[in-house]
Structures are given as C-alpha cells and as structure tokens.
Amino acid sequence: MRTKSLILAAPLALAFLPLPFLALPEARAQTAIPDTIVTATRIPTEAERVPAAVTVLTRAEIEERGYQSLTEALSAVPGLHMVQAGGLGQQSSAFLRGTASRQVLVLLDGVPLNDPAEANGAFNFGNELLGDIERIEVVRGPASALYGSGAIGGVINLVTRRAPAGQPMQVFGDLAGGSQATARGTLGVAGNQGGFNWLLAGQGLTSQGSDATPRRFAADTKETESFRAGAATARLGWASGDGTLVEGLLRWRENRIELDNVPNDDPNYTGNDRRWYGQLRGETALLEGAWTTGLRLAVTEDRRRYLNLPDAGSSASTDDLYRGQRQTLDWGNRVRLGDLGVLRDAGLAFGVTHERESVDATSGSPFFRTVTNATARSTAVHSGVQARLGERLDLSAGLRQDLAEDYDGFLSWRAGAVLAVPEVASRLRLASGTAFKAPSLYQRFGRIGSFFQGNPDLDPETSFAWEAGIETDVPVFGRSDGATLSATYFDIRTRDLINFNRSFSSLENIEKARSQGVELGVTLRPAPWLQARASWTVTEARDETTEAPLARRPRNVVAFNARIAPLPRLVVAPEVLFTGPSPETAAYDDAGNFVSGVTYNKAGTVLNLTATYQVTPAVAAYVEGRNLGNSRWEPANGFVTPGRSLLVGSRFVF
Template structure:
C-alpha cells in the first residue's frame, strides 16, 4: 500500500510541471459516476442510466425504490411499503455488492450484518439526478461495487438567480400526504440550497392475503422527514468551497411474516455531512479536490409482548463512516491522434465503526468494532482518431484487518458513424470487504465472527452495440441496444457447516443480457423499453441464486398530447425467480427453495402546466391492483392515487 501511495504522489508531482502550460477548458463542477471525469454518456465504456429531476417529477416518483424499479439489470425486492427494507440486486450480484453514494461519498450502512444499503428509506425531493453504472466499479469506488454503483446527486444552485423557491404538496389514498419546500440561488460569490421534505401515510398491510388466517387489518404506516442544506462560495475563478448537511429520520410500522404483528415499530435516522474544496489550476490543466465526510446511521426496532406474540424485540444498530478523499484530474495535451486525454489520481481513507445489539436476551447478537481502509486509485481516459474512447482504472485497497485488494477496469467505446452505431466493451474486477459483523459479531456463545475472512472478489466482462435508425423523421428516431455480460464471483462469505462462524466458501457464475429500445416517435411521443435476461447460479451446485429474476421487462412512455400536458405511464414486469424459502398458504415455513410467481406493476402520472411556474399532477399506482409478492409472504401495496401541485418561482 505504501508503494502505491508513493507512486501516486510521485506521478502527481511530476505530471503537473510537465503540462502546466497546456490550455484546456475548465471542468464543469459535476460528478460523473462512470469515470470520475465529466464525460458524455455515449462515450462512457459502461452501461449507464441517468434519471433526471424532470423524469422524477413527470413519472411521479416519490422514493428511491420507485425511481430504480425500471432500470435495466437492476431488481428491487422490498418487504412491504415505503420505508420497509428494500434490497437491490444489480446484474445478479448480491444486494450488498452494490455501492451507493451521495454526492460521491459511499453511504452503505456499516451497521448492517452484510453492509447492504436499504433502498426503501430515501425520498427524492432534494435530488437533482440519480446516476447508475452497471458492472464492476471497484476500480473507482472500492468495496461493494461488484455489481455496480448508484450515485445520488443533490440539487444544484442556478448561477443566474439570487433566489429561486421550489416546492410540492400532494395527498391521496391511504391517508398519504407529502410535501417539499426549498430555496436555492447565487448571490455574488456565494450560492446556497436548502430543502425540507416529508411524507406520511397510513400504508397498507404487507402480509400476503393468501396468509389470511395469520393476517389482521393492521396497516404499515410511515412518517418520514429529511432536511438538506448546502452553502458554497467561489472566492475566485477556479476555486470553490462548499459544505453540505443532510438529516433524515423515518418512523415506520413493520410486518412480520407469516404472523401479522401490529406493534412492531422501527425508527431509522441518518446524518450526512460533507466539506469539499476544489481548485482548477494552470489554465484548467489540473483540478484538485479534497472531500471530508461523515455518515451516521442509527436504527432501532421494537416489538413488545402482546396477544400476537409472546416474544419481545429491542434491537439497536449504530454505524459511523468517516471519509477523506483527495481526487486529482490532469488534462493531458493532445498527442497525434490521441485527444481528450485525462489522468485521474487519488487517495482515500475510510473509517467505519459499528455498535450493534439485537435479538432476544438468550440469543443476543452483539458487535462493537471498527476498521480503517486506505486506498489509492488512478484512471486514464482518452480518444483515438475521434472514434475510439478508452478508459482504464486501477485501485488498491488495504484495510487494517485483512490483506489488500487490487481491482482494475479497462473499456472502450468505438463510434461507427457509417452504421450510426456505437460498440462498447469492457472488463474489470470488483471486491466486497467482509462487514464488521461478519468479522467481529457474536451471538451468545454459539457464534463468533471470523476476523480472517477474505474479501469477495469478482471478474467480469461485457460487450454490446447501440444503433440509431433514421425513422420518424429524425436520424435517431429509433435506438436499439444489446449487451451481453458475464461475471464470476469467488470467496463468497457463508456460514460454516456447524453455523458457529463464517468462511469464504461460495462461488457464483452470472451471465445475462440487456436489450434496450428508445423510440422518439415525434415531439409528443417517446417510448423507452428494456428487457433484462439473467442467469445467476451457484458455481458449485448449478442452482439458481435467490431473488434474481430470469426475465425483467420495463416500458416507460412520455406523451405530450397538448403543449401543457405530459402523460407518463410506466409498466414493470418481474419474471419468476428462485426464493430460498417460502411460506405455505397456512403460514407454514418451507425451507426448500421454490419459485416465486411473476408479477407486474402499472403506474400512470399526468402533469398539467397550469401556469409557467405551477404544475398540477396526478399519479395512479398499481392500476391493475396486483397482489404480486416481491419477497415470499410480502405483497406490494394495492391500487392508490395521489394528486398535487409543484411550483418553482
């Protein structure tokens, strides 16, 4: 590790003088998840999806689960409604093998047993966009990015407005109400953004109706609030300082399957703080940025003795993450046919700690531990002959209590304008560090974590093509894409044969395809469709991995029947998938793996621009009133509707 840190520092010190006079345009102040360098999406050698603020509003998304449900290659499995545990499976990888970031800082909760992120907690009122990169991203973001990375980017201040207010108010079925109020602007050298959002609902019962003898009329209510504030200053051209604070707290009712339990409650609190400084020097040749961040998670679940259960629960999870990241982008001069060349060099340190106590008094799970990870990373991207974009990355992570992990990525995008096509191919590796619970957790005297666990490690490759067709009166009237991916994951962490500890014992083989189509029929009509095929299997037994649908389809339309109207239906179909266990209709637990039935969700949002700065909207959810079970025993919410208004002035 010391050798790699020294190499990074030496390369940085020697590169700056050599190219200090090379003129190049300023880098935009943005985050690009796929490369760490601002790059057009069609030149990134990875499968990416960007969900913009406009799409969030036009499609009626109110939670992160809803926004990600139609992303190709990504499956959400939620055990209930808003706020309930929601696991995300990217390209067949485990739910803890997806890195989730907020403004570039990893926010996976270290206090969870596996380090997985709960997608069910996040509201979207303060977000500008959501960037998704599929495929191994550990060479850029380290641990957890085996399946990919998701970066949420908070709202930015407009440069030409001193004050701009924005807000939203809506209400609907299940006694649901939500609101957003905020302001942003730029005053001289200073800019700011502040937002307050909240949602409350009586919810619905998540226990599947087929378990009628164990089901009550109890609903899973949710009350959530979040506040975000950013203050930035640009004292001189090319220099920027900013601070961001974000607080979120959710109170929720939980369901227990197969027996409903009305007094099972949860509280989930998160605090996020970031200080960031960036300087653009030598006429834009060198951009250097330093980030300091802290993320705190605190979760408590309680369930007191009542007529439905004689057992009690009082579980507390507390996790803290501190991050220091120094990132540098150096614009290199053109060299013959090689243009747009950029070198990224950086070092980062991450400190995680956990204090966790859960379970019954006689079978108590305890974890009190911390770990530090130091890493150095580098990346290089360039264009060749204005046709081929190449990106390469290398990273080395070293944690205080296990050996180092080295990851890499290499990819390219070849433009073939003669065929209106772009050919993409890439390969890379990823890793997942064992969680603090997996290393140091205990359960009474019967279980003890294994501090000698190795990281889970993957190697993957993908290749595909995207082609535009001249139809509907425009050169890109129809865009078709096809991509194949193949991944092997080894050293998966699982229980030993006596269930007294954990060992690196498993391996997985995953292959699949993502087929996409975008039809720009007219200025009024646009259709976006995707079909994902996944074959994820245990490499030793050839059994299908749990909760990975073999097929998944999505179709989103944007129709503007009149200048002030936008109508956006969204259909998601989840094919059958293997569940590691199930519950019979009488509530009996069945430990043998079985298939979960396919399901579909149809939502519809209509928006009307009543005034230039005021929009009225209505959203209908689950129009087909399907009783699909994303997780066996838990059903999606029934048909619902919301009406509201949003404004900007």
C-alpha cells in the same frame, strides 16, 4: 447456458469513471440535464462516448413519472431488480446483474452511504425520498477500481440539488395528498449571487400505508403498516472566478415505520431509522486550469432501532439498536493532458482515499443476542486515464489498491473502449474488470452468545466481469434517430463468497457464483410529442457449486415507460413493470408453514400512471396513480406489493 445464444457480436463498454472524491458537476434545481454524462472529473462527455453502461434519471424524469422513493425510481433501470418487503419505508434490496444486494454500492455526491452497522454492509433503498435529489446515476458492472469495496454489481450515485446559476433566489416546492391517508410535501429555497451559493430544503411524508401480508395467509388481519418520514438539507458554497471553490453540505433524514413478521401481522412492531450526513469540500485549479486538486471530508452516522413488545399474538420481545459511522477523507486530482501524439483529449485522475468505519449494535432476543462492537480503517490509492484514439475510439482504464488494517487488501482494475461506427449509426462497447466486497464488521467481529463468533481472518468477496454491447440508431419516423436499439451481454464470476460454516459457529469464504445475462432495450421517437422506452433483462444467476438458482433473481424482467405530450402543457407518463417467476430459498405456503428448498414466487405486473399539467410557467398540477391494476404480486415471499393508490398534487418553482 441458454442466454449465451444472445451474446453480442459487438463490444460494450467501459471502465474507468473518474474518482468519486472530485467535485461533482453542478445540478440546477428543477432544470433538465442535457444529453451528456458529466463524470467526477467535471468533463462533459456526449452520452454515446461514455465508456460505461450508465442509466441517468434526471429531476424532470423523477417528477414526470411520479417517483417518490428511491426504490420506485430504480425499478425500471435495466439489469436492476428491486425487492421491497412491503410499502414505503420497508426493507428494500437491489440485485444488480444477478449480484447480491450487499455487492451494490450507493453514493451520495460521490461518497459511500452503505451503513457499516448492517450485518452484510447492504443498503436499504426503502428509506430514501427524493425531494432533494437532482439526478440518479446507475453504473452497471464492476467499479471497485473507482469506488472500492461493495462495487461488484455496480454503483448508484445520488446527486443532490444545488442553487441555480445566475439566480439570486429561487423558491421551489411540492404538495400532494391522496389515498391511504398519504400527505407529502417539499419546500426549498436557493440562491446564487456574488460567488456565494446556498440551498435550504425540507421534505416530509406521512402515510397510513397498506397491508404487507398476503391475503393468501389465513392469519392475515389486514393491518396496515404506517410510514412517517422527515428530511432536511442545507448547502453553502463559495466559488471564485479562477477555479477555486469551498462548499459544505449537511443532510438529515429520519423515518418511523411499522413492520410485520412473516407469516403473521404484528400490531406493535415498530422501527426508527435516522441518518446524519455532512461534508466539507474544497478544490482549486493550478497550471492555468490544467490541473485541479481537491480535498473532501465526509461523515455519515446511522442509527436504527427496532422494538417489538409481547402481545396477544406472540410473547417474544425485540429491542434492536444499530449505530454505524463512516468517516471519509479524499484527496483527488484531475489533470488535462490534451493531445498526446495520436491520442486526443487525454486526461489523468489520481488520489488517495482513507475511510474509518465503526459499529455498535445489539439485536435479537435475550436468549439469542447478537452483539457487534468494532472499528476498522482502510486506505486506497487510485488512478485512471482516458483518451480518444483517432476520431472513433475512446479508451479508458482505472487501477486501485485498497489496503486494510484487518483483512487482506485488494488490487482492482477496469478497462474498456467505445468504438463509433457512423456508417451504420452504431456504438460498440467492450469492458472488463475486477471488484471486491470487504467482509463486514459483523462478519469479522460479531458474536451471538457463546456459540457464534465472527471470523477476523475472512478474505474479501471478489469478482471478475466482462460485458459487450451495441447501440444503434435507426432512421425511421422522419428522423435519423427515430429508434434506438441496444443490447448488452454480461458475465460475472464471484469467488470467496461468505457464508456460515457447517456447524454455524462462524463464517467462511466457501461459495462461488456466476451470473450471465442480456440487457435489451428499444427507444422509439415517432413524433415530437411521444417517446417510448422498453427494456428486457434476462438473467441466469446460479451457485456454481450446487447449480441452484440464486434467490430473488428472476430470469425475466421487463420495463416499459413513455412520455406522451398530446397538448403543449400536458405530459402523461405510463409505466409497466413485469417480473417473471423469482426463486426463493425460504418461503411460506398459504397456511403459513415454512417451506424449505427452492420455490418460485409467481410472476407479477404493476401499472403506474402519472399525468402533469403545467398550469403556469411556475406552477404544475399532477395526478399519480400506482399499481392501478391492484396487483397482489409478492416481490419477496410473504410480502405483497402495495395496493392501488392515487395522489393529487402541485409543484412550483419561482
């Protein structure tokens, strides 16, 4: 394979990230996160010692770069390719290191969010706004040893805002409007006093949207697809001075969208997507703080409905309703072992996770009706250790046994190391591990009329992956880290992939795939007022049986962004996203005719630019321009990227 020539001579990275059910670190509204990574053990770790390939987007970066949706925020992450079928609110999928979208797990404060009612268990990234998100953590590589099913390509954790420490009350907000009849607003109030902390926040967005149908289609009517969204978050907590805390979180989000069919516009195809999420969490410190134990209960309810009545363009009708629920109960523990012989800063994490998933869904036309009504339970036992050997080597390992009531369980593991080489200002990393994706409830129990029945005997999709990498600081521009160069090689083999049998009457574990690639990065700091970052991801993802390229995995993806502060109060943040030709296995020609076999979407480049001026210490004004080149690039065949847009707004924090 061609990318093998780029295999690194050094190792990359780790493995065990502590357990998702433990207390997440506090995040302050409107406050930048230091240059450390704080895992679920609440142990701050210097970024260069973190034994994982991790990208963290802070609240400050989200605002300075003008990200208003989760899809926009993730588009520049190395190794992560986002595919959205249109604009805001439209279906958006993530392909992480060449794995399928269903093999990427999304968490909210450490709790899985993937909707059980989605046919493949995939997550729709197009629905999530960011008004109540403090930071986003992306962990690349297998993470089932920590998070269980779905973490083959990696994990994306959304960390919600918290009340700022030491402030009895803080009010924050954001108001913007602009092209495509777009209006956006966020308003929140939070406080921390006498051991109690609380937060209330609401956000909304309305937009006329843009035409998702390519102009190359003769039948394009230039109809736009509107988007309406609302969300609210409430948090209340209490913490004592001896390490005991109790906390509750309630989050609601609802979107109303207009949709299109391919290759024609559809004037009355609409969707409604609603999620309720709630959690109760408590933890306490034992043995003078050496042992922390915690319990968490979380419930997620998703409801999606899609309606399409007959019209002049089509006599077909659709009335799809998906209802999914996930209940999670976690007991987690963290023990600080201290120094053990030659090992320093040793830590142990262990616990038990129990999940219950249920789905009640009906979709499709009356003659092709898909029905899924099922419930499943699973229990997992997991543990992990981490320590430093000597002054240079950080080691970690994790192990998890998932037990399910209606499919074979899976034993997943991950191990890794980070070696510091200060003589050349470098960090070397090496990691490997296994992961799995459980068959979805639809894949096991769904049915279509009398001619299709899910397969309750399906095995999980499984993977083995390893990665190796290096990061080096170069002394230029008058500072020891004037430039930082990084490179990571990854290799992922997946087995028992689920697909239709030959008669299309059920599903089987019949496919296998391999994804290899290199993530290259450079960060330049030529002046105190200028920092620029660029990444280039090369991916080769193929079906190992047919050698055909996997759909929607472009070979080349390049991202560039910068933070330019030419004046004390002004920050300018340009962003350029380039995606090379992307393979498709289902496409349409310019006449709107279906084309079978492998075709390629053309390459595309999108230019975004955001400028922020700090009017006062509490008030900032900004301008956000997206797709300034008005690219008509198609991330998915038959759907173009949204056209040029401009928003003007102001944010404040008092």
